[in-house]
Amino acid sequence: MSTPIETDVLIVGGGPAGMMCGITAAQFWPARRVLLVRPEEQAVVPCGIPYIFGTLGGTDEDLAGRAPFLSFGGKILIGHIASVDRNHRIATLEDGTHIAWNRLVLATGSTPYLPPIDGRELPGVFQIHKDYDYLDTLLGETLPGISRLAILGGGFIGVEFSDELRKRGIEVHLIEQRPHLLAGSFDTDASLAVEARLASLGVKIHTGATVTAIEADASGQRVGGVRLDDGRNLPVEGVLIAIGTQPDTRLAADMGLTLSRSGGIWVDGFQQSREDSQVFAVGDCAHKQDFFTRHASHALLASQAAAEGRIAGMNLYGLKLPRTNAGTIAVYASQIDDLAFGVAGLTEHTAREIGFEVFIGDARLPDHHPASMPGTHEVHCRLVFDANSERLIGGQVIGGATTAEILNTLAVAIQLRATATDLASFQFGSHPRLTAPVHPIVAATGEALRRRLSPS
Known part of the structure; x- marks a missing residue:
C-alpha cells in the first residue's frame, strides 16, 4: 500500500x-x-x-x-x-x-427516490441530483426543449419547481397523490392558500391523483405523456420525479x-x-x-x-453534554410569488393525530403598521399548545417577507420549551416598516389563552 x-x-x-x-x-x-x-x-x-x-x-x-x-x-x-x-x-x-x-x-x-412506475427509464424523465454538472446539463440542454412538463410530488420540492419552471414559459402539471399539496407539512387551510396561488400563476394542479405509467411519444423514444389512475392521459414532453429522497x-x-x-x-x-x-x-x-x-x-x-x-x-474529541441533538423539530419555509408560508414543529392536525391534547390560537394582522405602509402583507399565525403543560409544540405562518423570522422565533421557543404564559408577555422590538403592530406570536398566544379560559 x-x-x-x-x-x-x-x-x-x-x-x-x-x-x-x-x-x-x-x-x-x-x-x-x-x-x-x-x-x-x-x-x-x-x-x-x-x-x-x-x-x-x-x-x-x-x-x-x-x-x-x-x-x-x-x-x-x-x-x-x-x-x-x-x-x-x-x-x-x-x-x-x-x-x-x-x-x-x-x-x-x-x-432521490425513484418509484416503480412503468416508463421511468424513458429519455425525458429526470430527478433532482445535487450535482453541478447534472443540473447544468438539465438547465442548458434538457429543459429548453420541453414545453409541457409533469412534476410528480406535491411536497416542497415539487411546489417550488412548479413555480420556478412556469417562469420559463413551461406548462407545468403538478401531480400529488394526497388530497392537497404539502399535506404532510401543513394544515388544510395553508395547503389551499398555496394551491390557489399556484393556480393563479398558471400551474395545473392534480391532487388526489396517482401516475400509473409514463408513456412514450409516437417515436417510442421519448416521453409523450403520463397516465393517471382515473384514466386520463396528460400530454407532456418531460417528467420530473420529486417524490422524495x-x-x-x-x-x-x-x-x-x-x-x-x-x-x-x-x-x-x-x-x-x-x-x-x-x-x-x-x-x-x-x-x-x-x-x-x-x-x-x-x-x-x-x-x-x-x-x-x-x-x-x-x-469529536470530547463529549460536551450541552451540545447534543435534542431531536428534529422540522422547520419548513418557502415562498410562491409574494406568498410566504412555513411551519415549525407540529401542525394542529398532526398533533391531534399523534394523541396530544391541544389548544389553538390564530391571529391575522398586517406585517407592517399602519396597514397602508407600502409592501404590507397579512400574516396568519396559528400556534399549537399542549393542553397539559401549556408548552408550545408547533406553529404555522402564512404571510410575506417576515414569515421566516417568525418561524425561526417559534423554533427557538419550542426548543426552550416555552409556555403560552411565557409567550403572551414576551418583549419584542417594533418598527412601522419592519414589524407588525403586535407580534404575531403574542397575538396568537393571547387568542389561544382566551379560547382556553373562555371556550365558546
Missing part, C-alpha cells in the same frame, strides 16, 4: 452537514487536521436548486461557499471514497489513494454500521455511531428522531443537517 495521506478528522461528503462539521471542527479543535472529501469540485446549495431554473437563471449562481472552512485551515480533496477499513482507520478512494484518519464523519447525504447509507452498510429501520445510520445524541465512538454520521444519511415523540423522523432538511454537523464537530 502506498503511503497514505494523514489527517486527524476525515469528513466524507461536502453538503451542508459535512461542510458545517468541518468548519466547527476546525474552530473547536484548531490543533487537529481536518480533511473533507467530496466527489465534486463545485458544490451547489441544496435549497437553492429549484431557483436555478427560474429566479437565479444559472447553476453558477447557486454555488456553496467553501471560504470559511478553508480560512480555518480545513482542506478539501476531490474524490470518491470507495471503502473504509475501521480496524486500521484507513479510507480508500476510487483512484487508490489511501487516507489514514483518527475521527471519521459520514456526511454522504441522500439519493432516501438516506445514502451504502458506505456505512459496507463498514458494518447499524442502520435504523427508518433507513438512516443509527447515531446517539452526539452523532456517534453505535459500533465505533470515533465514527460519526450527520445530515441526510443519519437517523433522525422527532423532538416531541422520539419517533423516527423522515424530515431531511439542510438546516437540520447543518445543526447535526455542528453537534458532531463540537464532540
Whole structure:
C-alpha cells in the first residue's frame, strides 16, 4: 500500500452537514487536521436548486461557499471514497489513494427516490441530483426543449419547481397523490392558500391523483405523456420525479454500521455511531428522531443537517453534554410569488393525530403598521399548545417577507420549551416598516389563552 495521506478528522461528503462539521471542527479543535472529501469540485446549495431554473437563471449562481472552512485551515480533496477499513482507520478512494484518519464523519447525504412506475427509464424523465454538472446539463440542454412538463410530488420540492419552471414559459402539471399539496407539512387551510396561488400563476394542479405509467411519444423514444389512475392521459414532453429522497447509507452498510429501520445510520445524541465512538454520521444519511415523540423522523432538511454537523464537530474529541441533538423539530419555509408560508414543529392536525391534547390560537394582522405602509402583507399565525403543560409544540405562518423570522422565533421557543404564559408577555422590538403592530406570536398566544379560559 502506498503511503497514505494523514489527517486527524476525515469528513466524507461536502453538503451542508459535512461542510458545517468541518468548519466547527476546525474552530473547536484548531490543533487537529481536518480533511473533507467530496466527489465534486463545485458544490451547489441544496435549497437553492429549484431557483436555478427560474429566479437565479444559472447553476453558477447557486454555488456553496467553501471560504470559511478553508480560512480555518480545513482542506478539501476531490474524490470518491470507495471503502473504509475501521480496524486500521484507513479510507480508500476510487483512484487508490489511501487516507489514514483518527475521527471519521459520514456526511454522504441522500439519493432521490425513484418509484416503480412503468416508463421511468424513458429519455425525458429526470430527478433532482445535487450535482453541478447534472443540473447544468438539465438547465442548458434538457429543459429548453420541453414545453409541457409533469412534476410528480406535491411536497416542497415539487411546489417550488412548479413555480420556478412556469417562469420559463413551461406548462407545468403538478401531480400529488394526497388530497392537497404539502399535506404532510401543513394544515388544510395553508395547503389551499398555496394551491390557489399556484393556480393563479398558471400551474395545473392534480391532487388526489396517482401516475400509473409514463408513456412514450409516437417515436417510442421519448416521453409523450403520463397516465393517471382515473384514466386520463396528460400530454407532456418531460417528467420530473420529486417524490422524495432516501438516506445514502451504502458506505456505512459496507463498514458494518447499524442502520435504523427508518433507513438512516443509527447515531446517539452526539452523532456517534453505535459500533465505533470515533465514527460519526450527520445530515441526510443519519437517523433522525422527532423532538416531541422520539419517533423516527423522515424530515431531511439542510438546516437540520447543518445543526447535526455542528453537534458532531463540537464532540469529536470530547463529549460536551450541552451540545447534543435534542431531536428534529422540522422547520419548513418557502415562498410562491409574494406568498410566504412555513411551519415549525407540529401542525394542529398532526398533533391531534399523534394523541396530544391541544389548544389553538390564530391571529391575522398586517406585517407592517399602519396597514397602508407600502409592501404590507397579512400574516396568519396559528400556534399549537399542549393542553397539559401549556408548552408550545408547533406553529404555522402564512404571510410575506417576515414569515421566516417568525418561524425561526417559534423554533427557538419550542426548543426552550416555552409556555403560552411565557409567550403572551414576551418583549419584542417594533418598527412601522419592519414589524407588525403586535407580534404575531403574542397575538396568537393571547387568542389561544382566551379560547382556553373562555371556550365558546
